[in-house]
Amino acid sequence: MTHFVYDGSFEGLLTAIFEVYERKADIVRIIPASQYQPDAFSEKIEIYPDETKANRVWKGLQKKLSVDGLTNVFSCYLSELPDREELILEFCRLVFASDDKVEENYGSPIVLRVAQIGRQLFREKHRFEAFVRFGQLQDGTFYATIDPDFNVIPLIISHFVTRYADQAWIIYDIRRKYGIYYDKTEVQEVRFDFSPLAQPGNASPETYDSREDLYQLLWQAYFKSVNIPARRNMKLHRKHVPIRYWKYLIEKQPGKPYRS
């Protein structure tokens, strides 16, 4: 067994796949450095992300996969599932070994699983396009925190950039401790050190624009008024808005101001 230990980045993963082919390694595991435990019976090869090598693998995939197929590969990486490296490597082996459109061979457990994980990530991405709630800070920036099951930020950036082109905004993933900041020109990754007093959810009212509370009250009033009590169906409601997402939703917490 050969262990390819990489830095956890997507570029690193693609570089590792390049090396697996380059070295004609057969029995391998690709492991992120954070999870690597030395094993006396295995050889360790350290992988450093290499743009040229990663690009060659990606270009190779591009030749054989549709845009959806490529997105599915990236989604498997973002899923953070424990066997994602193995799954992506196995999938690549299938793709590179065949001239047919292997991504449609749903009879293969590997292909089906990649498609299903892609679907799962797509659902989560779509939910966060819907459930992100911005609050306007005093300096005008619109701020939202999220805590998604998967690492969806890379999948939602372009949606928010095209939509909110004329306002500054921040979306911060509190579980993964990073966010994106758009300053009306470009997007950059940001990391915050929250002071103990200003943990997410605890921001003081002065942090916010003076009209923020009014729009939250209006939205809560709107949500209540569009409901038709004679048609009440909480089972359907919870199916569409699973309870774990309620914490983002101003309308699900009536009577108290929402602080990201």
Add this chain to the structure above:
Amino acid sequence: MSDRIIQKLEILADAAKYDVSCSSSGSKRENKNKGLGDAKGMGICHTYTEDGRCVSLLKILLTNYCIYDCAYCVTRRSNDVQRAAFTVEEVVDLTINFYRRNYIEGLFLSSGIFKDPDYTMERLVRVAKKLRTEHNFNGYIHLKSIPGASDELMQEAGLYADRLSVNIELPSEQSLKQLAPEKNTADIEKPMAAISQAIRQNRNEIQVFKKAPLFVPAGQSTQMIVGASPESDWQVMQKADQLYKSFGLKRVYYSAYVPVMEDNRLPALSSAPPVLRENRLYQTDWLLRFYGFSLEEILNQQHPDLSTEMDPKLTWALRNLHLFPVDINTADYEMILRIPGLGVKSAKKIVAARRFGKITLEHLQKFGVMLNRAKYFLNCPGQRYQLGELSESDIKRRILAQAEGRSGSRQLNLFG
């Protein structure tokens, strides 16, 4: 001042909620010049009401003052309700601020008819115009076109709105006479025809000049109230089918009548809205638009009403057992799509994957096919049921027993 605006919003959202359309998809409007918003691509439901309906748009009336007295309408002249009216600026401010916070995809603006149709329509157009031209707002706008308003206003509305809609209200002229004596089908269908004509013309122009302005890029829709008048499901769907065909509508919405006041022409206040019937009508609508069914296959002289027990696809399959079982490894896509318990996604997966090898029952299970239904209607390796082994009533009994056992109560899923 803030209390007053909250109260207005409560009144005018409450009055607009019986209009069920909340679609925000299918427009081609893109963000331009670094403005606010973008309406291309998929619709987004930002939340759902406790009755399970999508909330995608800020759906409000400009005012609930109305000169008409339609029996089914909560805003009718003779109804004793609180009245309110927004100013144009208030609607614009709410839309922009809700949109910036990612609460909504855009605005759905309708109105009671105050003074006359032109006066009302002119206000609706003014809101849309201000959003587009003064605020460079590129989010979704759905405007109600007021029957009786001038062609010029309708034309102008179409330049700012992504969608226009005129509600047909009831499935027949007779019911309209009975419940909305001041309206008639001709007045309602006239603007529909005009919009449909203008949309067709615009699509041709766009083919010639790419930069021709968009006119109602997300198309037009309408709504029919069911359960307030005596029509059969067949009549309702015939009307819908005719509207799809003659006006090229994007959607017909069906709205289960919610009793809002006592009136001897209408179901009693205590009667529950026919939500199951509404669900079956949507299922039928889907079968016509996406599953290649014709109306006569599902509803006809012998079968004027949809089954409440079973969804229309299963009902159809049981009436046509001679067409089953379908061999999923050889049958056409169209026939695979007709197997109960199997939707568009699974059908596509099957057709794509069978090029690589035989699809078995185990595969279907992994694809997410509802085998407890589908297994009676298909053939593939691993299948245990033999052709002709079970009768129509046997299959029906087994499927219903299983459905009861699973949920304890009847579920309302769009696809079954």
